[in-house]
Amino acid sequence: MSVPGVKLVTIGERLLVDNDRVAARNHRRLSEAGVLTVNIMAAPGAGKTSFIVRTLEALRGRARAGVIEGDIAGSIDAETVLAAGAHGAVQINTGGNCHLEADMVERALHDLDLDGLDVLFVENVGNLVCPTQWALGEHVKLCLVGAAEGDDKPVKYPPMFAASDAIVLNKTDLIDLVDFDRAFFTSSVRALNPAAPIFDVSCRSGAGIPVWADWLLAQRQGVSGRDSARLGMAPIGGT
Amino acid sequence: MAAFLLERVEHHAGRLEASKVTAINLLVGERSCLGDDALRFSFDLLTAGTVAEGARITIRRTPMRFHCPTCDGAYVPAEADFACPSCLTIGQVTDDGGEMLIESVEIER
Ligand SMILES: Nc1nc2c(ncn2[C@@H]2O[C@H](COP(=O)(O)OP(=O)(O)OP(=O)(O)O)[C@@H](O)[C@H]2O)c(=O)[nH]1
Ligand SMILES: [Mg+2]
Ligand SMILES: [Zn+2]
Numbered sequence: 562m563s564v565p566g567v568k569l570v571t572i573g574e575r576l577l578v579d580n581d582r583v584a585a586r587n588h589r590r591l592s593e594a595g596v597l598t599v600n601i602m603a604a605p606g607a608g609k610t611s612f613i614v615r616t617l618e619a620l621r622g623r624a625r626a627g628v629i630e631g632d633i634a635g636s637i638d639a640e641t642v643l644a645a646g647a648h649g650a651v652q653i654n655t656g657g658n659c660h661l662e663a664d665m666v667e668r669a670l671h672d673l674d675l676d677g678l679d680v681l682f683v684e685n686v687g688n689l690v691c692p693t694q695w696a697l698g699e700h701v702k703l704c705l706v707g708a709a710e711g712d713d714k715p716v717k718y719p720p721m722f723a724a725s726d727a728i729v730l731n732k733t734d735l736i737d738l739v740d741f742d743r744a745f746f747t748s749s750v751r752a753l754n755p756a757a758p759i760f761d762v763s764c765r766s767g768a769g770i771p772v773w774a775d776w777l778l779a780q781r782q783g784v785s786g787r788d789s790a791r792l793g794m795a796p797i798g799g800t
Numbered sequence: 801m802a803a804f805l806l807e808r809v810e811h812h813a814g815r816l817e818a819s820k821v822t823a824i825n826l827l828v829g830e831r832s833c834l835g836d837d838a839l840r841f842s843f844d845l846l847t848a849g850t851v852a853e854g855a856r857i858t859i860r861r862t863p864m865r866f867h868c869p870t871c872d873g874a875y876v877p878a879e880a881d882f883a884c885p886s887c888l889t890i891g892q893v894t895d896d897g898g899e900m901l902i903e904s905v906e907i908e909r
Contacts, residue, residue, distance in 0.1 A: 567822055569906050572812060576826070576834075576900040577804055659833075691833040693898055716881055719864060720831050720898025745881070752866065752882040753893045 580695055583663035587670065587698025594675035596627075597781040598683065600699035602721060604714075605687030607707040608731040610638045611764035613682050614645040618767075619774035621646060624679040624781070629653060629669045631661040631686045638684060649673050660691035663698060679781060689718040700784055701777075707732040708741045715749035723753040727760065729773065734763040801834060802842035806852060808902055813851045818907035821852040825904045826859045831897030834859075864897035 575581060591598045603609050613628055620626055627649040630639040639652040651669040653661060666683065673681070683699065685692040704725040706714050709732055715722045722728065728750060736743065750759060758776060762769035805824070813821050828834050836859050847853045863876045868884035868891040875884050875891065882890050 567906050567908055569904055570812070570816055571904045572808075572902045573904075574808070574902055576801070576808065576902055579804055579807060690831075694833060694900060713880075716879075718831070719893065720829070720896045723893055723896035723898070748890050749882055752890045753896060755892065 577694055577696075580663045583667055584696035584698045587663055587667055588700070590670065591675070591681065591698055591700070592784055594678070595781075595784055596675050596678045596681050597701070597777070597784045598681040598697075598699045599701045599703050599777070600683045600685060600692070600697050601703050601705060602685045602689070602692045602725075603687060603705040604689050604707070604710055607687070607705050607710060608764050609684045609687070609705060610641055612705055612729065612731060612762070613642055613647075613684060615762070615764045615767060615770045616682070616774055616777070617642065617645045617647055619770050620680065620778075623774075624778060625677060626680040626682060627651075627673050627678045629661075629666060629673075629681065629683045631655060631665070631684055633657060633659075633686060642682075648677060655686055659686055659688045660695050661685050661697055662695050666697045680777065689714065689721055693721045693724050701726045701780060703727045703729060705729040705731055706746075708735045709739050711739070712742045712746040713749075715746065715753060719753050722750055725754065725757055727776070728754070728757050729760045729762055731762050731764055733761045733768065734765050802839055802846050805839070805843060805902070806846050806850065809852045809855070809905060810850065812902075812905060813907060816907055816909075818851060818905075818909060820908040821855045821905055822908060823856045823858065823906035824852070824902065825906075826857065827899060827901040827903045828859050828861055829895070829897035829899040830861050830863050832900050834900055860903070862895065862897065862899065864893065865895040866891040867894050 601609050625648040628642040628647045629651050631653045634654050636652040639650040643650045651672045653665050653669050702725045704721050760773040840857050866875050868875055868889050870887045870889040
C-alpha cells in the first residue's frame with residue numbers, strides 16, 4: 562500500500578487547533594462553575610485596566626468578579642484591580658509573548674477560587690492583532706478602542722472587530738478633541754460585525770458604564786452551572 | 801506559532817506514517833499576525849532532527865473579501881474604508897483576513 566515518492570495530503574485544519582482544545586476545556590470549566598468570562602482585547606493604553614476598575618465599581622454588591630491580568634512583564638495592573646475590589650486577581654507574565662494563550666489561562670485558573678466568582682475579566686496583552694486568533698475559553702470576546710486611537714481602527718484591524726461579541730468605545734470624553742468620526746467608526750464596525758452591541762463609555766467620567774454592566778450581568782443568564790438567580794439581577798430585554 | 805505548527809505537522813506525519821515531510825502549505829489571511837519570515841526562521845530552528853527537517857513552507861496570503869448587496873457581488877475593498885469600489889456601498893465581510901490554516905502537506909513514506 563505504501564507508494565514510494567512524494568504524496569500531497571490535504572489537511573484543512575486551523576493552525577491553532579491545539580490552543581482551541583485547551584480553550585474548550587477552560588470554557589467547560591468556567592461554565593460549570595458559572596463564571597461568565599470576558600476576554601478584553603485592546604491596544605496598549607486604550608483603557609483596559611480603567612474599564613475593568615469602572616466595571617468592578619458598577620458590579621459591587623451585584624456580582625463578585627475576578628481578574629486575570631496579562632502583561633509582558635510587571636504586576637501593576639493586578640494590584641490596581643485588587644485595590645478596586647476584585648475578588649482575586651492573577652497576573653500572567655507572558656515573557657515577551659504579545660498575546661495570552663489558553664494554557665496560560667488554564668494555569669491561572671488554578672490560582673482563583675472559581676466557586677467564589679460570578680464574573681472573570683481577562684485583560685489580554687495590549688495588541689489589536691494577535692489576541693484575536695487565540696481563544697482562551699471566554700464567553701464574551703470584547704474589543705475596546707480608545708477614541709484617541711482614531712476612527713480607522715476597524716478598517717486597519719478587521720479580524721478583531723469581526724470576532725468580538727461586544728465592542729467598547731472608550732474615552733468618549735475625547736471624541737471632539739481628536740476629531741473622531743463616530744458614523745464612520747460605526748459603519749466600519751457594522752460591515753464586519755452586524756450584531757455585536759457597541760458601548761460608548763468614558764472611564765474618566767463613568768458615562769456609559771451602567772448600561773454596559775447591565776448587559777454584562779444579563780449575559781450571565783446564558784452561562785450554565787450554578788443558579789444565577791441568587792445574583793438578584795434583572796435581565797434586560799426579557800428572557 | 802512555529803511550535804504549534806510543528807506539533808500539528810508531527811501529529812499528521814505520525815498518522816500518515818510519513819518518514820519525511822517535504823513541504824507544508826499554509827493559507828494565511830493578509831490581516832493575521834503571522835509573519836512569513838519569522839515563521840520560517842523559527843520553524844527551521846525547531847525542526848532540526850524532526851520529521852519536518854528541511855520542509856519547505858509555502859504561505860498563500862488571502863485578501864479580505866466583502867459582499868456588496870447593491871452589485872450582488874464579491875469585492876476586495878481599498879485601503880481607507882470598506883466601500884465597494886464600483887458603487888461605494890459598504891457591504892458585509894465574508895472573509896476578515898484573519899484565517900490561519902494548514903491546507904496540505906507533502907510527505908514521503
Ligand atoms: N480621557 C480619558 N482617559 C482615559 C480613559 N480611560 C482611560 N484613560 C487613561 O488612559 C491611560 C491608559 O489607561 P489604562 O487603563 O492603563 O490602559 P490599558 O489599556 O490597561 O493599558 P496597558 O495595560 O498598559 O496596555 C491612563 O492614563 C488612563 O487614565 C477615558 O475614558 N478618558
Ligand atoms: Mg492595563
Ligand atoms: Zn457595489
